[in-house]
Amino acid sequence: MSAATIDTVPVEETVVVKNWKNTIIFGVLALVALLLVAFKAPHNDVTFRLSDGITWANIPNLTFSATAFGWIAILVLLAIAALSAVQMNSGKKLGKGLTAVFWVFFILFILVWAIGSAKSSEVSLVNLLSGGLALSIPMIFGSMGGLLCERSGIVNIAIEGQLLFGAFSAVLVGSITHNPWAGLLAAMLGGVLVSFLLALFSIKYIVDQTIVGVVVNVLVSGLTGFLFTRVLQPDAQNLNSAPKLPSFEIPVLSQIPVVGPVLFNQSVLVYLMYIVVALIWFALNKSKWGLRTRAVGEHPKAADTLGVNVNRLRFTNVLWAGAVAGMGGAFFTLVSVSSFNADMTAGQGYIALAALIFGRWKPMGALFASILFGFSLQMQFILSILGTAIPAEFLAMLPYVVTILAVAGVVGRSRGPAASGQPYVKG
Amino acid sequence: MSTANSSVPLDSAASVAQSATTLGTESQPTPSTPNPQMQEHEKPSLFTRIAGGGIGLSIGAMVAALVVGGLLIAITDPATQKAAGYFFARPMDTLSAAWKAASEAYLAMFRGSIFNYEAKSFTKAIYPFMETLTVATPLILAGLAVAIAFRTGLFNIGAQGQIILGAIVSTYVAITWQLPLFIMLPLIVLGGILGGGLWGGLVGLLKAKTGAHEVILSIMLNYIAVNLLLYLLKTPLLQRPGNTNPISPSFEDYAIFPKLFGHSFRLNWSFVIAVLAVIFVSWLMNRSTIGFRLRAVGANPHAARTAGISVASGYILVMVIAGALAGLAGSAQVAGTERVLTTGVAASFGFDAITVALLGRSTPWGTFFAALLYGAFRAGGVSMQVETGTPIDLVLVVQALIVLFIAAPPLVRSIFRLPDPSKPKKKKASSKAVAEAK
Numbered sequence: 001m002s003a004a005t006i007d008t009v010p011v012e013e014t015v016v017v018k019n020w021k022n023t024i025i026f027g028v029l030a031l032v033a034l035l036l037v038a039f040k041a042p043h044n045d046v047t048f049r050l051s052d053g054i055t056w057a058n059i060p061n062l063t064f065s066a067t068a069f070g071w072i073a074i075l076v077l078l079a080i081a082a083l084s085a086v087q088m089n090s091g092k093k094l095g096k097g098l099t100a101v102f103w104v105f106f107i108l109f110i111l112v113w114a115i116g117s118a119k120s121s122e123v124s125l126v127n128l129l130s131g132g133l134a135l136s137i138p139m140i141f142g143s144m145g146g147l148l149c150e151r152s153g154i155v156n157i158a159i160e161g162q163l164l165f166g167a168f169s170a171v172l173v174g175s176i177t178h179n180p181w182a183g184l185l186a187a188m189l190g191g192v193l194v195s196f197l198l199a200l201f202s203i204k205y206i207v208d209q210t211i212v213g214v215v216v217n218v219l220v221s222g223l224t225g226f227l228f229t230r231v232l233q234p235d236a237q238n239l240n241s242a243p244k245l246p247s248f249e250i251p252v253l254s255q256i257p258v259v260g261p262v263l264f265n266q267s268v269l270v271y272l273m274y275i276v277v278a279l280i281w282f283a284l285n286k287s288k289w290g291l292r293t294r295a296v297g298e299h300p301k302a303a304d305t306l307g308v309n310v311n312r313l314r315f316t317n318v319l320w321a322g323a324v325a326g327m328g329g330a331f332f333t334l335v336s337v338s339s340f341n342a343d344m345t346a347g348q349g350y351i352a353l354a355a356l357i358f359g360r361w362k363p364m365g366a367l368f369a370s371i372l373f374g375f376s377l378q379m380q381f382i383l384s385i386l387g388t389a390i391p392a393e394f395l396a397m398l399p400y401v402v403t404i405l406a407v408a409g410v411v412g413r414s415r416g417p418a419a420s421g422q423p424y425v426k427g
Numbered sequence: 428m429s430t431a432n433s434s435v436p437l438d439s440a441a442s443v444a445q446s447a448t449t450l451g452t453e454s455q456p457t458p459s460t461p462n463p464q465m466q467e468h469e470k471p472s473l474f475t476r477i478a479g480g481g482i483g484l485s486i487g488a489m490v491a492a493l494v495v496g497g498l499l500i501a502i503t504d505p506a507t508q509k510a511a512g513y514f515f516a517r518p519m520d521t522l523s524a525a526w527k528a529a530s531e532a533y534l535a536m537f538r539g540s541i542f543n544y545e546a547k548s549f550t551k552a553i554y555p556f557m558e559t560l561t562v563a564t565p566l567i568l569a570g571l572a573v574a575i576a577f578r579t580g581l582f583n584i585g586a587q588g589q590i591i592l593g594a595i596v597s598t599y600v601a602i603t604w605q606l607p608l609f610i611m612l613p614l615i616v617l618g619g620i621l622g623g624g625l626w627g628g629l630v631g632l633l634k635a636k637t638g639a640h641e642v643i644l645s646i647m648l649n650y651i652a653v654n655l656l657l658y659l660l661k662t663p664l665l666q667r668p669g670n671t672n673p674i675s676p677s678f679e680d681y682a683i684f685p686k687l688f689g690h691s692f693r694l695n696w697s698f699v700i701a702v703l704a705v706i707f708v709s710w711l712m713n714r715s716t717i718g719f720r721l722r723a724v725g726a727n728p729h730a731a732r733t734a735g736i737s738v739a740s741g742y743i744l745v746m747v748i749a750g751a752l753a754g755l756a757g758s759a760q761v762a763g764t765e766r767v768l769t770t771g772v773a774a775s776f777g778f779d780a781i782t783v784a785l786l787g788r789s790t791p792w793g794t795f796f797a798a799l800l801y802g803a804f805r806a807g808g809v810s811m812q813v814e815t816g817t818p819i820d821l822v823l824v825v826q827a828l829i830v831l832f833i834a835a836p837p838l839v840r841s842i843f844r845l846p847d848p849s850k851p852k853k854k855k856a857s858s859k860a861v862a863e864a865k
Contacts, residue, residue, distance in 0.1 A: 021637060157642070197831075205835035210582055210642065214781050215830045222823025223499075229818035230503045342820070350646045357643055393658035400647040400654075407644065408637040 023088050025405055026081035026102060033074050033109050042066035042116025049124040050258055059257050062125075066116025073109040077102060107372075111379065114395070119387035128382055129262040129375070133270065136374020137335070138163055138345070140273055141328025142352030143359065143366040144280055145191070148321035149198075150361055151284065152314045153297040153419040157213025158198045160349025161220035162322050165190040166329020168224040171340040172232070174242030174333070183242050184269075184330050191326020192319050194220060199318040203311050206423040217349070225342040232340060245269055245334045267335045269327070276324060281363040293317060297417035300424040310424045328352075354403050361416050373399050487839040488832035493533070496825040500532050500817055501525035532817040539810025540803035550691050555806060557692040561764060563802025565590070567701040568756035569780035570787060570794040571708050572627070572749040577789040578712060579745040580725035585630055585645025586753040587777025588652030589623040593754025594761045595656060596622030598665060598675050598768040601682035601761070608681045615682060615762050616700065616755065623754015624747045626652065631746025635739035641746075649777065657770055665768060675768035684763045697759035702795075704752060709791035711748075721745050753777070785830045801826060 046066045050059040080102045087093065115121050142159040149156035169190030174183025197216050202209040232240040247267040254264040284290040292313060295303035300310045333340050351373055358372075359365025376399040384392055501507050507528055510520040538545060540559050546552040569586045576583035596618035604611065626648060634641045659665045660673035667676045684695040712718040723731040724741040732738050756776060761768050783801055787793030808822035832839050840847055 201831060201835055205838060207831075207834040211785060211834060212831070214584070214778070215785070215827050215834070218778060218782060218823055219827035219831070222820045222825075222827060225820030226499065226818045226824060227503065229820065347646075347650070354643050354646065357640065391658050391661070393654040393661075397651050397654045400650045404633070404639075404644060404647045407639040407647075408633050 020088060021408070022099075023081065023084045025408075026077070026084050029106055029405075030074065030077035030081045033070070033077055033106065033113075036113055037067065037070040037074060040117065042070065042113055042121075044116050044118070044121040046112050046116050047122040049122065049126070061122075066112050066121070069112050070109060070116075073105050073112075076105050077109070080105075110398070114379070114383055114388060114390060115386065117388060117390065118383060121386065123382060123386070126258060126261045128378060129258075130266065131381070132375035132378035133262060133371060134266060134335070134374070135377045136371045137267075137269055137273055138328040138331045138348050139352045139355055139370035139373055140277065140367055141331070142325050142349050143356040143370050144276060144363065145321040145325030145328070146353055146356040147280065147284075147361060147363060147366055148293075148317050148324060150356065150420050151297045151417055152293045152317040153300060153310075153417060153422065153424070154198070154202055154314055154318050155209040155213060155421045156198065156318070156321060157210055157353065158194055158216040158220075158349075159325050159352050160345055160347065161213075161217040162191040162194045162325035163329040163332070163345045163349045163352075164217075164224055164343070165194045165220045166326030167332040167344060168227070168329075168340055169326070170330040171240055171242045171333035171338070175239050178243060180243045180245045180334050183334050184245065184327065187330035187334070188323040188326040191322035191324070191329060193322070195318050195322025195325075198322075199315045202423065203315055203318070206425065209421050209423075221343055224340075228340060228342050236339065240339045242333055242338050244338055245330070247335075269331055269335050272327065276327070277363055277367050280324075284363060294417075296424075297419055300419050300422075304424070304426065310426075314424070325349075325352075351399075354407070357416070358403060358406050372402075376402075483843075483845055484836050484839050485833060487843045487845060488829050491832050491839060491842055492825045492828035495828055496821055497529035497533065499821065499824065500529045504528035528815075532811050532815045532821075535814040535817075536804070536807030536811040538807075539814075540807030554692060555810070557688065557694045558806040559799065559803040560698055561693045561695075561802075562805045563798045564698045564701045564759050564763065565756040565776050566779055566783050566798035566801055566805075567795055568704055568759060569753050569776045570783035570798045571704055571791060572623075572753035572756070573780045573784035574787060574789040574791065574794045575708055575712065575721075575752065576745055576749045577784055578725050579721045579741060580728065581631075581634070581641050581742060581745065581749075583627070583630075583645060583746070583749050584642050584781065585627065585648050585777070586749075586756075586780045587773050588645065588649040589626045589750040589753035590757040590760070590773040590776055591652040591656050592626040592750075593619035593621075593623035593757030594768055594772045595659060595665070595757075596754070597758040598678075598761050601678050602665070602676050605679075606681070608685075611682050612684065612696075612762075616758055619754040619756075619758030620751040621754070623757060624751035627750015627753065628743060628747040630750075631743035634746070635742040641742075653770075656768075656772070660768065660770065673770050678762060678766045682762060683766055684759070693764055695763045697763040700755065700759065704755060705791045705795045708752070712791065717744070753780070756780075779826070782826050782830045786833060 044066060045063055046069070048062040050062055080098055083098065115123055142163055145162060146156045146159050166187035170183040170187035173186030174180050177183070194216060197219075198209075198212055201207045201212045201216075228240075245268050247265075247270075250264040250271075254260045256264075284293065292303065292308050295306075296308060296310050296313050304310050329345070332344050352370065355369035355373055356366045358369035359367065376395075380392065380395045383390070383395060388395070501524075504524065507521060507524040510517075510524040514521050539555050541556055543552050543555050546554070569590060572586045572589065573583050597615045600614050600618040601611070604614065606614070630641055630644045630648060633639050633644055657673060660675065665675045667674050684697045686692065687694045687696055687698060710718075712722065720731070720736045721741055721744070723734065723736055724738050724745075728738045731741070757772065760772055760776075765772065779801060783797045784794055786800070787795070787797035804822045804826060808819040811817050811821070812819045839845065
C-alpha cells in the first residue's frame with residue numbers, strides 16, 4: 001500500500017509539477033522568513049555558549065545580533081529560491097548541495113529568530129545539541145527498526161507498539177532483577193514479541209500490513225495500559241522502578257570542544273546507537289544478507305528465482321527490527337525516567353516512521369531525520385525555559401509542518417522499496 | 428489495499444486493459460475475506476457457509492478475543508494469584524477464582540452496555556443501552572470517514588485531526604452566535620463538516636498533487652490539529668472568559684442537540700445524524716456515479732485512469748467527504764454530549780474508528796454495527812472499571828484482538844475447527860486474489 005499508492009500520478013506530469021513545487025516551497029519559506037523579521041524582528045542579541053565544562057580549548061561565547069543574522073539568512077534563502085526558479089526555467093534541477101544549504105539556513109534562521117525573541121537569549125550550544133541527540137534516541141532506533149522491515153518489503157506501522165512494549169518490558173524486568181542490562185535485553189525481546197505478531201499476521205496470514213501495524217499498536221497500548229494499572233501500579237516500588245543505564249564519558253574524545261561533550265558524554269544507549277546504525281548501514285550495503293534483503297524488498301520474485309527464501313528472510317528481518325526498535329523503547333524507562341507510564345511513547349513511533357520516509361529509507365538519512373526531530377523537541381524545552389514570545393504550541397507544530405513540506409516537496413519524488421507492503425505468495 | 432507495483436505506469440497497456448475489463452465484474456476487495464463469488468460458485472452446504480463464512484468468523488473472532496481478555500483478567504487478579512500459590516494442593520480454587528474474576532468483569536460490562544438486570548426501574552435497566560448508542564455516535568461517523576477512504580484505496584489515519592478541526596469550527600459557531608435552535612444546529616453541523624472537510628481535503632490535495640503518502644500526511648496533521656486546539660483554547664477566540672484552563676465556554680441550550688428520548692438518557696439527535704450519514708454513504712458508494720468512480724479508483728487506480736476517471740480528483744473528493752464525516756463526529760461530541768470543547772474532545776475516537784471500519788469491512792452498515800459493538804465495549808468498560816476495578820484498557824485489547832482474528836480467517840478456523848467454505852485449492856486461489864487486489 002505504501003509504495004504503490006505514492007506514484008499514482010503519471011510520470012510525464014510529475015517531473016514538471018514536482019520541480020516547480022520545490023521552487024514554490026522555497027519561495028514561500030523565504031517569504032515567511034522575510035515577514036517574520038520585517039514584522040516581528042527579534043530584539044535581542046543571541047549568545048551561544050560554546051564550551052561547557054572541560055575541553056581542550058575554552059572557546060569564547062558566540063554573540064551576534066539576531067536581526068542582522070536574520071537578514072543575512074533571508075538573503076541566502078531568497079537567492080537560492082531565485083536560483084531554483086531560474087534553473088527550473090531552463091529545465092535543470094537545483095543541486096543537492098544548494099537544497100541542503102537552504103534547509104540548513106532555514107533551520108538556523110528559525111533557531112536564531114526564536115532565541116532572539118525570547119526573554120533571555122543565552123543558550124548553551126552543548127546542552128541544545130546533546131539534549132537533542134539524547135531525545136532522538138527512541139526515534140533513531142525506531143526508524144532503524146522500520147528500515148529493516150521496509151527494506152525487506154514489510155510496512156512497519158507497529159514501531160510505536162514496539163517502542164511501547166520495549167519500554168514496558170524494560171521497566172518490568174529491570175525492576176525485578178535490579179539490573180538495567182537485563183532490562184535492555186527484555187526491551188529487545190519485548191520488541192521481538194510485537195514484531196512476531198506483525199510478521200505472523202502479515203506474512204503467514206497475508207493480512208494487509210498497514211492494518212496489522214495499526215491494530216498491533218492498539219493492542220500493545222491496551223495491554224500495557226491494562227498491565228500498568230493492574231500490576232505495575234499496585235506494587236510500583238518493586239515492579240516500576242528500574243535502575244538507569246549508566247552514562248559515561250569516553251576519555252580524550254569527550255574533551256573535543258562542542259563535539260566532544262555532545263557525542264561522547266552520553267548514556268550507554270547512545271553509544272549502542274552508533275554501533276547499531278553503523279552495523280545496519282554496513283550490513284545493508286556491503287553484506288550478502290543486505291543484498292538479499294534489498295532484493296526481497298524490491299523484487300521478491302527475482303530473489304525467489306535465485307533461491308532466496310523470501311518469506312523466511314522477511315520473517316527474520318521483521319524480528320530483528322523488533323529487537324532494534326525495542327532498544328529504543330528502553331530509552332523511555334532506562335534512560336529518560338525510570339518508571340513506566342501508560343502510552344508514554346506519545347506517538348514517537350509514528351514520528352520515527354516519518355523520519356524513515358523523510359530519510360528516504362536509508363540508514364544515514366533516517367538517522368539525520370530522527371536527530372532533526374529530537375533537536376526540535378529539545379528546542380521546545382529550551383525555549384520554554386528561556387521564556388519565548390512564540391506560543392509553545394507553534395513550536396511543537398514546527399517539526400510536523402516541516403515533515404509535511406519535506407514529504408510533499410522533497411521526498412514525494414523518491415520511492416520506497418518497490419515491494420514494500422505487498423505480500424509475497426509463491427507461484 | 429492498493430494495486431500492484433506501478434513503476435511501469437502506462438506502457439504496459441495490456442495488463443492495464445486486462446484489469447480494466449475485470450474492474451466491472453470484480454466485487455469490492457474487502458480486507459482479507461475470501462472472495463464471496465468463490466463461495467457462490469461452489470455452493471457449499473448452508474451450515475458450512477454460516478459457520479465458516481462471515482458470521483461464523485465474526486462470532487468466532489469475538490469469542491476468541493473475549494477468552495484472551497478473560498485470561499488476562501484472571502491472570503492479573505490478586506485472588507487468583509493467591510489461589511495459584513497452592514495450585515497443586517487444590518487446583519479447583521485457582522480455577523474458580525479465575526472464573527469468578529473474569530465472569531464478574533464481563534457481567535459488569537454487560538450490565539453497563541446492554542441491559543442492567545439489577546436495576547429497579549425500566550428506565551435504569553435500559554439506560555446502559557442508550558449509553559451504548561450515545562458512545563457509538565462519534566464512532567459511527569468517524570468509522571465511516573475511515574471506511575469510505577478505505578474503499579477508495581486510501582488509509583485515513585487522520586480522523587483524529589479531522590474530528591478536532593470539526594469540533595473547533597462547531598464550537599466557534601456555537602459560542603459566537605446567538606440564534607434560535609433550528610438555525611444554530613444546521614450551522615453547527617455545517618461548521619463540523621467544513622472544519623473536518625478542510626483538514627481531510629488537505630491530505631487529499633497534497634496526496635493528489637505531490638504524491639506524498641497519506642499515512643504520513645495525516646499523522647502529521649493529527650499532531651498539528653492537537654497543537655492548534657491547545658493554542659486556540661488559550662486564546663480569547665475559544666477560551667472561557669476568566670478561566671486559565673484550556674476550556675471553552677459551555678454551550679447554551681440553543682446550541683446543543685436536543686435529547687432524543689427525554690432527559691433520563693444522554694442520547695441525542697446527533698445519533699439520528701449518524702444514522703442518516705450511514706444511509707447517505709451507503710447510497711453514495713453503492714448507487715451513485717461518484718461512488719462508482721471512487722470504488723474504481725480504490726480497486727485499481729491505473730485501470731480507473733485508463734477508463735477516464737481522474738484519480739487525483741477522486742483522492743481529493745473522498746478525503747473531503749471523509750474529513751466532513753469525521754468533522755461531524757466532532758460536532759456530535761461538542762454539541763451533543765460534552766457541551767464544551769476541551770483538549771480531550773477527540774479522545775481516541777480517531778484510532779478506534781480505524782478498528783471500527785476494519786471490523787465493519789469498510790461497508791457503511793458494517794461500520795454502523797461495528798461502531799455499536801465498540802460503543803457497547805466502551806460504555807460497558809466504564810462500569811466494569813467502576814464495579815470490578817478492571818482497567819478499561821482491557822477494552823482496547825479485546826477490540827484489537829477481534830480485528831486481528833477477523834483479518835486472519837485461517838487462524839480463527841483452526842482455533843474453532845470451523846469448516847472452510849472453499850476447498851483448500853480454491854482457498855489458496857482466493858487468498859491470492861485478495862492479495863492481488865490489495
